[in-house]
Amino acid sequence: MTNRRKFECDVAVIGAGPAGIAAATAAAEAGKSVVLLDDNSVPGGQVWRGGKPSDESPAAAQWLTRLQRTTARQIFGASVFQISKTRLEAETATGTIDALFETLILATGARERFLPFPGWTLPGVVGAGGLQALIKSGLPVSGKRIVIAGTGPLLVAVAAYAKQKGAIVVCIAEQTSWTKFAEFGVSALLSGQKSRQALNLLWQTHGIPHWKNSWPVAALGTTHIQAVRLSHNGKQSEIPCDYLACGFHLVPSTELAQLLGCNLKNGFVAVDEFQRTSLPGILCAGESTGIGGVEKSLLEGQIAGLVSSGQLDRARDLAPARATTQRHVNSITQAFALRKELKALPEENTLVCRCEDVAFGKLQQHSSWRTAKLQTRCGMGPCQGKVCGAAAEFLFGWKIVSIRLPAVPVSCASLATLSVGAKSETIRGGLQ
Amino acid sequence: MPERVVVYLRGKQIEVPAGTSAAVVAITRDVHCRTSFDGQIRAPLCGMGICFECRMKINGKPHVKSCQVICTDGIEIESDD
Numbered sequence: 001m002t003n004r005r006k007f008e009c010d011v012a013v014i015g016a017g018p019a020g021i022a023a024a025t026a027a028a029e030a031g032k033s034v035v036l037l038d039d040n041s042v043p044g045g046q047v048w049r050g051g052k053p054s055d056e057s058p059a060a061a062q063w064l065t066r067l068q069r070t071t072a073r074q075i076f077g078a079s080v081f082q083i084s085k086t087r088l089e090a091e092t093a094t095g096t097i098d099a100l101f102e103t104l105i106l107a108t109g110a111r112e113r114f115l116p117f118p119g120w121t122l123p124g125v126v127g128a129g130g131l132q133a134l135i136k137s138g139l140p141v142s143g144k145r146i147v148i149a150g151t152g153p154l155l156v157a158v159a160a161y162a163k164q165k166g167a168i169v170v171c172i173a174e175q176t177s178w179t180k181f182a183e184f185g186v187s188a189l190l191s192g193q194k195s196r197q198a199l200n201l202l203w204q205t206h207g208i209p210h211w212k213n214s215w216p217v218a219a220l221g222t223t224h225i226q227a228v229r230l231s232h233n234g235k236q237s238e239i240p241c242d243y244l245a246c247g248f249h250l251v252p253s254t255e256l257a258q259l260l261g262c263n264l265k266n267g268f269v270a271v272d273e274f275q276r277t278s279l280p281g282i283l284c285a286g287e288s289t290g291i292g293g294v295e296k297s298l299l300e301g302q303i304a305g306l307v308s309s310g311q312l313d314r315a316r317d318l319a320p321a322r323a324t325t326q327r328h329v330n331s332i333t334q335a336f337a338l339r340k341e342l343k344a345l346p347e348e349n350t351l352v353c354r355c356e357d358v359a360f361g362k363l364q365q366h367s368s369w370r371t372a373k374l375q376t377r378c379g380m381g382p383c384q385g386k387v388c389g390a391a392a393e394f395l396f397g398w399k400i401v402s403i404r405l406p407a408v409p410v411s412c413a414s415l416a417t418l419s420v421g422a423k424s425e426t427i428r429g430g431l432q
Numbered sequence: 433m434p435e436r437v438v439v440y441l442r443g444k445q446i447e448v449p450a451g452t453s454a455a456v457v458a459i460t461r462d463v464h465c466r467t468s469f470d471g472q473i474r475a476p477l478c479g480m481g482i483c484f485e486c487r488m489k490i491n492g493k494p495h496v497k498s499c500q501v502i503c504t505d506g507i508e509i510e511s512d513d
Binding site: 039041049112121123124125132140354356357381383 | 478485
């Protein structure tokens with residue numbers, strides 16, 4: 001029978017990226033019993049993926065070390081599939097986790113937004129962050145020709161990373177305009193925190209053509225991408241490549257917050273200056289409250305951790321720094337807003353839902369996400385609309401509603417552990 | 433930790449550097465991860481366990497997200513067809 005482990009804790013933190021790490025650390029350092037869960041196999045989230053101390057980021061090493069010194073219980077490879085205001089259920093490779101908590105901190109982060117265009121389902125077309133994640137899990141790219149496309153600050157970071165790993169980055173195709181990009185660049189250079197990072201990236205990507213007003217029109221190939229057709233300043237050209245790394249900025253992962261009934265604002269989890277959501281006892285920190293990067297996530301995580309342990313004064317001390325990161329969120333949002341031409345990329349037979357193979361033409365006949373789901377099965381495959389939902393929202397202006405439990409696909413064995421009388425052992429507190 | 437691990441990709445024994453994910457083993461050997469509903473071959477997209485395009489049969493278990501599986505010695509990896 002599937003093993004069920006039961007925990008009782010003061011604070012449960014979902015997501016072990018920078019925000020979750022900072023939140024768990026701050027709460028545990030204040031003496032709270034903390035359980036920190038993540039579906040990845042190691043802490044770090046996406047930005048510190050594979051987080052080995054001593055790695056590229058000194059902040060990562062510092063925070064991971066600080067977390068290890070606390071009593072926070074860390075559980076990896078755990079996907080939360082059921083949640084209420086006092087309890088969560090997660091599936092692991094060996095069984096399920098049942099955690100009872102007083103306070104919940106959601107640090108579920110963000111994922112890439114993918115937009116459909118002809119050929120985007122071909123092997124070799126990956127996300128921009130996707131490529132970086134794959135390189136970090138061993139993909140050799142030395143000598144490979146890579147086109148990086150889409151929008152957002154991530155494109156330049158991925159270009160720098162791939163180049164450092166020996167890839168031939170053919171070009172960066174950024175959909176936004178020169179003007180908007182320049183405004184963003186200036187605001188990044190003027191902000192103390194970001195300027196060194198921005199200059200570093202500019203230096204590292206020196207020599208890579210960085211096109212603006214440019215986007216992929218089609219990925220070409222039969223069993224693997226061979227070339228990408230890019231639109232650049234209104235003209236199209238075909239560029240041979242081994243990989244197309246394409247992502248249209250990030251979208252917040254708000255499913256668990258929505259399942260709980262937390263209010264959203266502009267698609268993000270609405271929080272006050274103490275990271276409190278609209279529901280008592282539930283806080284949210286990091287990218288799911290607004291896309292702003294590592295510094296914002298660390299600050300919000302710390303604030304949430306401090307608030308969960310009753311240290312409102314210390315949380316208040318971080319407010320000015322938090323306000324600065326908020327300005328960065330706004331600057332990113334304005335600079336990388338999607339242009340309407342991208343809505344015209346999918347053809348009638350271009351798939352939008354990759355899980356259920358639902359084409360654009362089939363979706364055009366519907367007036368809402370709900371009817372599209374019911375009639376076409378769009379968004380009802382294993383990813384549960386996490387890819388096509390963000391695309392449909394942009395293409396059709398649909399509101400992505402009706403998120404259901406279980407939050408992720410789980411085995412029947414795991415669901416069976418929810419039944420009364422299933423074998424379990426209770427572990428009190430976050431002590432190791 | 434050993435520097436290399438032995439994996440079985442579609443039954444064929446190969447060696448890969450330790451720390452390599454099952455998804456990366458498939459990509460580098462031109463093996464697709466899964467076949468879609470309409471019969472298209474698919475390979476990893478998001479790299480972070482969100483999109484489910486990389487699901488494969490791992491150690492006999494179907495529908496496992498291969499991008500989230502770091503290869504251990506003797507792991508068996510097959511396309512999810």
